[in-house]
Amino acid sequence: MDLVVTSLEAWDGVWRRNQHLVAGLLRRDPDLRVLFVEPATDPLHAALGASQPRLGRGLRAGPPLDGIRPEALWLLEPTKWLPRRVDRRVDERWARQVLRTTRSLGMADPVLWVNDPAGSLLVEATQWRSLYDVTDDWTLADRSNAETERVIAQEQVLLARCDEVVVCSPALAASKGALREVTLVPNGVDTAGYLVxxxxxxxxxxxxxxxxxxxxxGDRLDVDLCAATARALQGTGHLVLVGPNALATEQRSRLEATGVVMLGARPSADVPAYLQHADVLVVPHVVTPFTDSLDPIKLYEYQAAGRPVVATPVAGFRDVVDDRVTVAGHETFVAAVVGAVAAVGAFGGVGTEAGRVVDPERAAGADWSRRVDQVAEVLHRLIERGAAE
Known part of the structure; x- marks a missing residue:
């Protein structure tokens, strides 16, 4: 089977849902081939901002991965030359490039896996069997009217025409499931990485x-709350943010001024060490309709790390039954973090692994291998339906 995935994230060292699921499927099926379509680079936008402009890398073989044969995974990174307000056909050009690439790889009748809603153009342009994997409700994000209207129109096509729809959270199951049948496949965790x-x-x-x-x-992180937390910890500790930095320049400057330590992206294989050695793990997220649509991967990672957690009342954390998770509103969050840090210090010393409690059974239940099994079942239904038709 051939699979074309239109992804909202690039295939890099920071593994997210798409990479865990695709790699798991490739390990299960030695005959599977995947074209993983990454977000297009935007040199003009980068040049006008604080980033280094670069062209997309085009088609290339995926990196070597244990248990996956060479040339089973291909990556495509297009280039977005002009903004949509200038080039009205930028999405059509993107779709044509994807179609040309599938032909060059000999993928005559692949299955289409849409994560980036722009994949709706491929649904309209082909007869490919299709799966829409909804991981964020971008129709609820704070965007311009034109951007919101574009995403709404794309999602209408996807919900109406895709053969299968998968959602990652109960909130998405409720909202999208009101329009058509959907399958809930939550996010997960690489359990083995946290047991050592x-x-x-x-x-x-x-x-x-x-x-x-x-x-x-900015769609997720409460910058004001982070700054207040860092100020409250001054003299005793630090607020440390680990991950790709997509904040505006002004937001970064505010955080740096309050002593927040931003380490940047780290390979997924290194993340367990940061979580295991945290005195407290925090989730200073804004609570909005958009964040309520999410199933945070960090919920499963934080629980697998076995450290105390303080979170704002966001989806996932506010509903979990776990004595180590404290849910605090905006007004009480800072005090809850300071108190949790002090409690760890009293228990066994700040900056140690004191009090780390891991529940292997809970972690195993959320392992990515379970999620791969669920997605494989959905793909099997899709292929069987196509064969019958």
């Missing part, structure tokens, strides 16, 4: 550390 005790990362600052792991983005 790791050495403390050298770049973690000394003293107590309250650690957040995840992409730093």
């Amino acid at each position: 005790a790791r050495e403390r990362p050298a770049d973690l600052p000394g003293g107590a550390v309250a650690v957040y792991v995840g992409t730093l983005h």
